Amino acid sequence: MPNPYTLTDIELNALLTDDAPWGDATSWGLGISTLPGRMCFRARHAQVVCGSEEAARMGLLRGLDIDGEVMPSGTAVEPGTLLLTLSGRAADLHRVWKPAQTLMEYAGGIASATAELLAAARRGNPGVRVACTRKHLPGSKSLSVKAILCGGAAPHRLGISDTLLVFAEHRAFLGDLPPDQAVTRLKQAWPERQVVVEVASADEAALWMDAGADVIQLEKCSPDVVAQVVARAGTRHCQIAVAGGVNAGNAQAYAATGAQILVSSAPYQGAPRDVAVTVEAASG
Structure with a gap:
């Protein structure tokens, strides 16, 4: 089913802040915070995508750019499918990486299990x-x-x-x-x-x-x-x-x-x- 809505900025900012309340210590310590980079999210296994819009919005909230199309939530995809690409400063990429990844993984698990249950029924x-x-x-x-x-x-x-x-x-x-x-x-x-x-x-x-x-x-x-x-x-x-x-x-x-x-x-x-x-x- 297509994406019904996207979580609010308040909810997404809370997830980002929880993971990095004072920034990315490692990127700062290595002196790479401002270097430009690119981050791609791909489905490792077949699944129903969910949370891709939230992941993209997290990127925007941290000053990243969205490169290309975002795979819509509710789409059934095969392994290796590109879901989202973000670009920007290294520190911002690292701040978004894990909250966005885990959100999509858990939401995708629920969406995929739902689709499997519905198919069985x-x-x-x-x-x-x-x-x-x-x-x-x-x-x-x-x-x-x-x-x-x-x-x-x-x-x-x-x-x-x-x-x-x-x-x-x-x-x-x-x-x-x-x-x-x-x-x-x-x-x-x-x-x-x-x-x-x-x-x-x-x-x-x-x-x-x-x-x-x-x-x-x-x-x-x-x-x-x-x-x-x-x-x-x-x-x-x-x-x-x-x-x-x-x-x-x-x-x-x-x-x-x-x-x-x-x-x-x-x-x-x-x-x-x-x-x-x-x-x-x-x-x-």
Whole structure:
């Protein structure tokens, strides 16, 4: 998927400052800080690119020039593909090098793992969608959400302020309030939002489906149970989502049940995809 947005200068400057709060000590000590040079970033392995715009912006923030085109985030590339070239002073190249490289490697790992999960799911059902939870590494939301979008997934929820998801932990406080009245209460309070209810069995799913929930989210249920709930939903305007342990190894089986949405945290554990960096002095 194409690049959805770029992290802010505040976020990128924080990464740069964290790595070099007082400049590049080695370049200063060697007396090479002002010498001109060039730095190229290439994909070491096949991957879905993510973070190239941020890496380029880091260069600009440190006074470097962008030479040529920047490979857009969301692009699937082969080993050796040139992603970005920056030129400028040696000290500035070294200040950008590692923050830009690691950002692209970690973001590319999430984006690539997302694309692999989506591909596995669509072998079971070409129309299924993948949504990723908010269980990313704390502090990494901006980059993690960009990465899953670039990999072809959607955010399951960006936080508890933007969606209505009724857990068993909410229902523990409802007392004797019937499910249909709970759903009605939510729809009256938030008339433009869907009501999602997470359940752990086919019987619970039927109860909340009959109560008018817009989405039933099945937590850690087997594909057989999911298939039963999908059949029960029939032609109702109620989507079935599968959550809890969904990964590239079982996504095809879950998608084949007819569930419309697979919810997963697995892409956030995707191994970083190596980005090779070469730095050389400018000729002439």
